Amino acid sequence: MRILIIEDYASLRNALVKGLREAGFAVDSTGDGEEGLWYAMGNDYDVIILDLMLPGVDGLTILQKLRKRRQKTHILILTVKGELEDKLKGLELGADDYMVKPFAFEELVARVKALIRRGYGSKNPVIEIGDIRIDTNSRRVWRRESEIHLTAREYAILEYLALRRGEIASRTEIWEHIYDWASDNTSNVVDVYTALLRRKLDRKGEPSIIETVRGRGYSLTGEHDD
Amino acid sequence: MTIFLYTAFVVLVFGVAVYLSVRSSLLRELDSSLESVARALSQSVDAEPGEVEVDIDSEAVALISSKEKELFFEMWVSGGTSLIRSPSVSEGGLRCFTKLNTAARFRFLKLGGNLKVRAVGFKFTPTYRVIELTGSRSNGVSLEGARTATRNAEPVMIVVARDFSPIARRLQRVLITLLVGGILTLCASVFGAFMTARYIARPLDRISEEVRARTVENLAPIEPTEPVPEEIEPLVATVNQLLGEVRETLQREKRFSSDVAHELKTRLAGLRTLIEVTITSQRGAGEYRRALTECVIIARRMEKIVDRLLCLARIEAGNISLEKRTIQLDELLQACWKPLEPLARQRSLSVEWSVAEGIALTTDPFWLAWRSAISSKTQSLIVMRGALHPSARSVRMALSL
Numbered sequence: 001m002r003i004l005i006i007e008d009y010a011s012l013r014n015a016l017v018k019g020l021r022e023a024g025f026a027v028d029s030t031g032d033g034e035e036g037l038w039y040a041m042g043n044d045y046d047v048i049i050l051d052l053m054l055p056g057v058d059g060l061t062i063l064q065k066l067r068k069r070r071q072k073t074h075i076l077i078l079t080v081k082g083e084l085e086d087k088l089k090g091l092e093l094g095a096d097d098y099m100v101k102p103f104a105f106e107e108l109v110a111r112v113k114a115l116i117r118r119g120y121g122s123k124n125p126v127i128e129i130g131d132i133r134i135d136t137n138s139r140r141v142w143r144r145e146s147e148i149h150l151t152a153r154e155y156a157i158l159e160y161l162a163l164r165r166g167e168i169a170s171r172t173e174i175w176e177h178i179y180d181w182a183s184d185n186t187s188n189v190v191d192v193y194t195a196l197l198r199r200k201l202d203r204k205g206e207p208s209i210i211e212t213v214r215g216r217g218y219s220l221t222g223e224h225d226d
Numbered sequence: 227m228t229i230f231l232y233t234a235f236v237v238l239v240f241g242v243a244v245y246l247s248v249r250s251s252l253l254r255e256l257d258s259s260l261e262s263v264a265r266a267l268s269q270s271v272d273a274e275p276g277e278v279e280v281d282i283d284s285e286a287v288a289l290i291s292s293k294e295k296e297l298f299f300e301m302w303v304s305g306g307t308s309l310i311r312s313p314s315v316s317e318g319g320l321r322c323f324t325k326l327n328t329a330a331r332f333r334f335l336k337l338g339g340n341l342k343v344r345a346v347g348f349k350f351t352p353t354y355r356v357i358e359l360t361g362s363r364s365n366g367v368s369l370e371g372a373r374t375a376t377r378n379a380e381p382v383m384i385v386v387a388r389d390f391s392p393i394a395r396r397l398q399r400v401l402i403t404l405l406v407g408g409i410l411t412l413c414a415s416v417f418g419a420f421m422t423a424r425y426i427a428r429p430l431d432r433i434s435e436e437v438r439a440r441t442v443e444n445l446a447p448i449e450p451t452e453p454v455p456e457e458i459e460p461l462v463a464t465v466n467q468l469l470g471e472v473r474e475t476l477q478r479e480k481r482f483s484s485d486v487a488h489e490l491k492t493r494l495a496g497l498r499t500l501i502e503v504t505i506t507s508q509r510g511a512g513e514y515r516r517a518l519t520e521c522v523i524i525a526r527r528m529e530k531i532v533d534r535l536l537c538l539a540r541i542e543a544g545n546i547s548l549e550k551r552t553i554q555l556d557e558l559l560q561a562c563w564k565p566l567e568p569l570a571r572q573r574s575l576s577v578e579w580s581v582a583e584g585i586a587l588t589t590d591p592f593w594l595a596w597r598s599a600i601s602s603k604t605q606s607l608i609v610m611r612g613a614l615h616p617s618a619r620s621v622r623m624a625l626s627l
Contacts, residue, residue, distance in 0.1 A: 011524050012496035019503035053488055080491040081484075101495035105502040 001046040001116050001160065002177045005029040006036030006062065007078065008054050012101075016049065016108075023109050024139055024152050026180035033057035040066055044176055045073050046116050049108075052079040052090070060093060067094035074115040078103070113137065120163035127162045129220055132201065132209065134162050143201065153178065154197050157190070161210065161220045170217035194218060229423075233415040237408040248400050252393050253344070260346040261330045264386040267299060271309065273352035273379030278303055280310040296389035298343060304381045320385040323347040335387055342394070345387035352379045429454040430461075437465060445473040489531050497524045555585045555625055563623065570621065580624040 003020055007013040008031040020027045028043070030036045033054035040048055040062065048066075052059035063075060074096045079086070082100035090098050096118075097111050113136060117125065127134040133142045139155055141148045150158065156178045161169055171190045179189075194210060202208045211219045270281045280301060300311035300320040311320070315337065322335050326349040335345045353376045429450065436448045447466040454462060504517040540546045559581055570577065 009492045009496055011520060012492060012499055015496060015500040015503050019499065019506065022503070022506065080488045080495075101491045102498045103495060105499050105506075 001156070002026040002028070002043070002180060003112065004036065004039055004043070004045045004048045006033065006040075006048065006054065006059070007031065007051045008033075009051075016105075019105055020109070020112070021180075024156055025112070026156070026178055028180045031055075033059065033062060037062045037065060040071070040073065041069065044173075046119060046177060047112050048073055048075045049078050049112070050075055050095075052077060052081055052086075060090065063090070063093050063095060072119075074119050076108075076111060076115060078108070110137075117163070122163055127159075127165075129162060129165060130209065134159060141201075148200050150197070150200060153193050154200070157193050158197055158201075161218060165220045168213045168217045168219045174218065229419040230412075230416050233412050233419070237412050237415075241404040241408045245397070245401055245404055249397055252396065256344050256388060256390075256393060257330075257332050257346060260332070260344065260386050260388055263297065264299070264330070264346050264348065264384050267301065267310075267386065268350050268382070268384050271301065271350075271352045271382055273354040275354060275356065275377065275379075278309065278352055278379045278382060296392065298337065298345075298387040298389075299385065301382055301384045304383070309382065320345060320347075320387055321383070323383075323385065326383050326385075334390065337387070342390045343387035344390045344393070345385050347383065347385040349381050349383050351381045353377065354379055426455065426457070429458045433458070433462060433465065440469060442476065445469050445476070486531075486535060490528060493524050493528045493531070497521055497528075500524070550588050552586050552588045555587060556581045556583050559623055559625060574619065576620045578620050578622040580622060582625055585625060 001024075003025045005013055005016050005020075005027060007016065007029070010031060013029050013031060017027045017029050028039060028045075030039060031054075034056035036050075036054070037057055050059045050062060054062075059077065059079065063077075066073065066075065075094065076097040076099065077090045077095045078099050078101065079090075080101045087098050096115055099108060099111065113125070117123065117136065125136045127136065131144050132148075135141075136159060139159075141150055141155065141158065157174060160174060160177050174190045198208050198210055201210070207221065209221055211221045213219055272279050272281050298312045298315050298320060300315055301309040302311075302321070303309060319337060320335065322345070323331060323333065326347050328349055330346050330348045332344065332346050335343050337343055355374050355376055357372050357374050359372045429452075432450065432452075433448060433454075436450075440446075447469055448462055450462065500517055500520055504514065509517075537546065541548060563577060567577075
């Protein structure tokens with residue numbers, strides 16, 4: 001899943017980028033409001049973590065402009081402004097969540113994951129598709145009772161497809177949600193990782209859990225429970 | 227109270243002055259009348275050699291006395307013999323002047339029955355004429371060379387008195403009138419002053435109420451619902467100005483507290499997140515060292531912020547005096563731009579200078595913060611213009627008054 005961080009304090013921004021990448025997210029970041037708005041409008045992020053007191057354009061203005069464009073990206077405000085009226089204002093202008101600094105990093109990760117699940121209409125952190133169980137909190141995958149060990153990228157693609165189960169995700173969409181600007185990537189990286197996933201998930205004689213829709217992208221097959 | 231006392235004093239002084247004036251006038255009139263009567267009576271004295279008598283018979287005296295019931299009089303010669311006296315006066319009853327002479331003297335007397343009278347007394351010397359004949363008795367008296375001569379008779383004292391009661395009653399009426407009038411005037415003055423004071427004080431009371439209603443949360447300017455007297459308008463304007471200054475100060479303090487909270491909380495958040503992220507998984511020594519080094523940097527920055535805050539607090543308390551210096555703003559801009567030139571060249575951006583020279587500012591040492599802010603903004607400008615407008619070729623630095 002891809003996250004944009006708009007935070008002007010460099011030390012915090014770098015720590016967040018590092019921590020969220022280690023948590024398995026693709027992360028873009030900027031310290032300038034205007035630049036952040038430009039990134040947000042030009043890319044499809046799953047979550048934007050937005051500071052309010054920014055140079056250039058302030059956070060509330062960014063929020064209003066994004067909502068005016070009917071952009072459905074989930075926005076989590078992360079700010080020192082902790083008064084009730086500040087929280088109300090942020091939420092009423094369209095923020096999906098509001099956290100006050102300083103904060104627990106774990107809590108931030110949990111809230112980001114909750115927003116992502118909400119974005120894809122999934123309420124259960126554990127996604128079951130057929131006999132595959134994906135725990136989005138611990139980032140672990142089981143097939144029946146056996147755990148399947150996936151790399152960060154493999155898991156990211158699987159999770160994305162699982163959240164969009166029943167839908168076809170194009171290569172571009174998968175790429176945009178799995179990779180950030182800092183990532184090294186090649187044009188067929190999605191195909192490569194999808195093939196690796198199939199190798200780990202598929203069983204001999206059974207259809208692949210990942211279906212290729214020619215010309216359109218990939219989709220997860222199998223019965224699924226919410 | 228002051229108005230009351232002042233008015234009472236004025237009314238009292240006025241009243242006393244009027245009373246004394248009226249009394250003096252009445253007395254003068256009475257004295258003049260008494261003296262006229264006395265002089266008239268003195269004309270009725272006939273003198274002959276060795277004899278002085280009054281040419282008014284007892285019937286006339288009784289008539290005068292019955293008509294002028296308040297009039298008392300007595301005339302006597304220097305030997306003490308009474309020539310005439312009013313019936314109600316006992317002999318010697320009016321002889322209270324210690325020494326009489328030709329000039330009229332006036333005084334108050336108490337007659338029998340405690341009757342207060344105003345009396346006038348003087349001495350006069352009746353005269354008579356004689357014909358002095360020439361010759362002697364033995365040769366025969368002759369009228370040739372006879373001449374008349376005026377001879378003085380025995381001096382006569384006269385005292386005429388009049389009952390002072392009518393005058394006293396009139397003076398009493400004047401006094402009562404003055405008292406009542408004075409009290410009424412006093413009351414009216416006090417009431418008028420009270421109403422005037424209330425008229426002036428009512429807007430002051432309203433303004434006082436409005437000021438009392440002002441709290442830290444409510445520092446709105448006072449807007450009187452009724453027109454205020456012209457004299458009160460400057461007061462309202464001054465109070466509103468003060469409220470405005472207090473409002474600005476509180477807002478400034480609020481902004482300052484908010485800025486301080488922002489600065490410290492943001493750094494705390496950075497510190498905490500860095501530590502929490504670092505300890506989420508096992509890392510190499512190098513990574514721990516880098517993280518801890520970053521923590522130290524953040525801690526030092528927080529320390530600087532706290533030091534600056536303490537400095538500001540000391541400045542506000544007057545414990546530190548600031549040395550102001552004059553800064554040339556064009557030089558400041560140049561100094562901010564210089565370190566960014568390589569970055570601009572890297573992004574193929576040139577600078578257009580539209581900076582007026584000679585604009586100077588006298589300020590405190592916190593101009594260094596301006597320098598930092600200008601540098602940060604300029605850097606951001608270069609980065610953003612390069613990213614957002616790839617075709618942009620220059621950055622324009624403009625400064626004017």
